[in-house]
Amino acid sequence: MTELQLEQERTEIKNAYRGLLRACKRVRSKEDTREIRRAFDIALDAHKDMRRKSGEPYIYHPIAVARITAEEIGLGTTGIICALLHDTVEDTEITLDDIENWFGPKCRQIIDGLTKISGVFDQTSSIQAENFRKMLLTLSDDVRVILIKLADRLHNMRTLESMRKDKQLKIANETLYLYAPLAHRLGLYAIKSELEDLALKYTEPEIYNEITTKLEKTKAVRNRFINRFTLPIKRELDKLGVPYSIKGRTKSISSIFNKIKNKNIPFEEIYDIFAIRIILDSAPNAEKADCWRAYSIVTDFYQPNPDRLRDWISTPKGNGYESLHTTVMSPTGKWVEVQIRTERMDEIAEKGYAAHWKYKETAKGESNLDLWLTKIRDLIENPGNEALDFIDEFKMNLFADEIFIFTPNGDLKTLPKGATALDFAFEIHSEIGARCIGAKVNHKLVPLSYGLKSGDQIEIITSDKQKPKEDWLKYVSTARAKSKIKHELKEEKKRIAEDGKERLQRKLNHLKIEFNSDNVQTLQNFYEQETGLDFYYKIAKDKINLSRIKELEVVKGNLKLPKAPSNRKKSETPPTLLTSPKNKDQVILIGDQSGAFEYKLAPCCNPIPGDQVFGFITINDGIKIHRENCPNAVQLMAHYAYRIIKAKWNSDNVVEFLAGVRFTGIDDIGLVHSITQTISKQMNINMKTISFESHDGIFEGKIIVYVTDTDHLDNLVKELKSLKGISTIERIEVE
Known part of the structure; x- marks a missing residue:
């Protein structure tokens, strides 16, 4: 680089740093400014020879993360210092001891939580899951670890354009799978919405661009509507004497997309594209009363929908x-x-x-967040949890809507929607859950599987003779209950397995065969048991016939298998060498190599040429080709990124694929004839199946057709949409 370019970069870095100082102006003293400056100088020197994928100096990233933590999350000086230094321990010569010497033990603790475990982050699914678990372990000690991690992820998503397409998809899906729901659960609505929107930009670029364009085109009309709608409300609020502001909040792009997909309605028919937000500058002791007065003013002018009132001020x-x-x-x-x-x-x-928890010290007693953090801590530290099970169960808690349940004493408890009486028992205490035999809901006896509703009052009935059972896992939906039940079942299995171990020892002593690890492993292989725990457990449960030990050969006191078992399981290691297929006219090209590999099209999404696709190396079934927007793509890319390989369609081959289309409309004479004529005669497309159902003047139809690619299918959809009577049409998966 020329001296002029380097000088320009130095100026831009200084400007970025000044922007950070402006963002945290409210929360810093002169001493704070000196500490932030010291952290900035250390980070600048540590990252001086590093550049991002985009080619820009790496220091831009920690400055941007620090600015997000200050401006968009609201953290103070300690959070800003840790954000500036969050990559130094992992990527440079700086150690955690250095951090502690410079900035104290609190900064060390936070940066340790932010530092990835040794080894490549996404080399295996368990490392990825364990890394996430490690980050969360610091949650109840200092929630700033999570907040800075979310700021880090948000900036990475904002600058994702410079990454390769496969990396973009991996990071976007991981964001959807873990980080967006985590931001939602911590109440970071603005960050949650932006993460989802940015993820959609890379997972569904066409849909993202289409919705963005439509929002921009309708902006002026929305603004005029909002001004007219709020005019009478403003006049009355002025009389109230409470300072206020009113603004229109447009729904996020991802929320609009979910509404279009779930409700099966076009963009134009979504009534809540925007919301009116009235924000009052009330005194703390008058907040509730002022909000209800404002509500009264709004409903004086406009008729409310009684089913759509949500009071999250009282609860x-x-x-x-x-x-x-x-x-x-x-x-x-x-x-x-x-x-x-x-x-x-x-x-x-x-x-x-x-962001305000523990740092403002205003709330007395245990807040809702304190309670939630306690639950998460309990879940994380449970030794019975496998890493991937933990991720799935933790995610389940993040996504859940809430219901409010009362104890017999009238105490209010919060549970996820769909929770059962057994979930509530484990919520009270692990021992109560483990001994639960039933419950009384609103003074009526109900079974363990009873689904709770908001407002229910519940009393748990226990017995000292009760123990958790396998089928209890079907009755619970909370991560806490599932975790505790699995732990109890595993402990019970261990106790039973001890009996099996003793029975095996007695049997081997009787046969004058030494009980040692080699002989036990030989027996495990002979009986085709993957773990010693399973082996001993099945012996105790009489599911293994120990008399068959006589079939084995004994050589110098050691057991030998007569021959390799005929039905041994295939290795669970993904194949490193894939054989080329016999058919050279491949439709899909795999990876960067010119040679072709054998593959199968995934039945969960049935990709056709023109769909954006990726390959997934399965354990026993070779390479499966999935659409990038496959229902399973988010989980596959978030959990098993190391088994994802690039794939693309070979445009030189013309092959027909099955694709499904569902449509609805007004039932009219001759409509079925028009549809079949359009498909067969006009478009010259072969149909595999066609079905129609009609109810009260509305029909729903489904066709499975043979098409060559997505353009072929899009043209068919366009022609069908133009037929009089058809109101909606969408692509569906072929079963």
């Missing part, structure tokens, strides 16, 4: 979210969502309750 969400939500009918016949909250509530809703 805040588990992540600290407080707000009044109502949906009202506008003069133009459109439903409009109105959110009413105070400045304090709005700050918590946008930046997250976690």
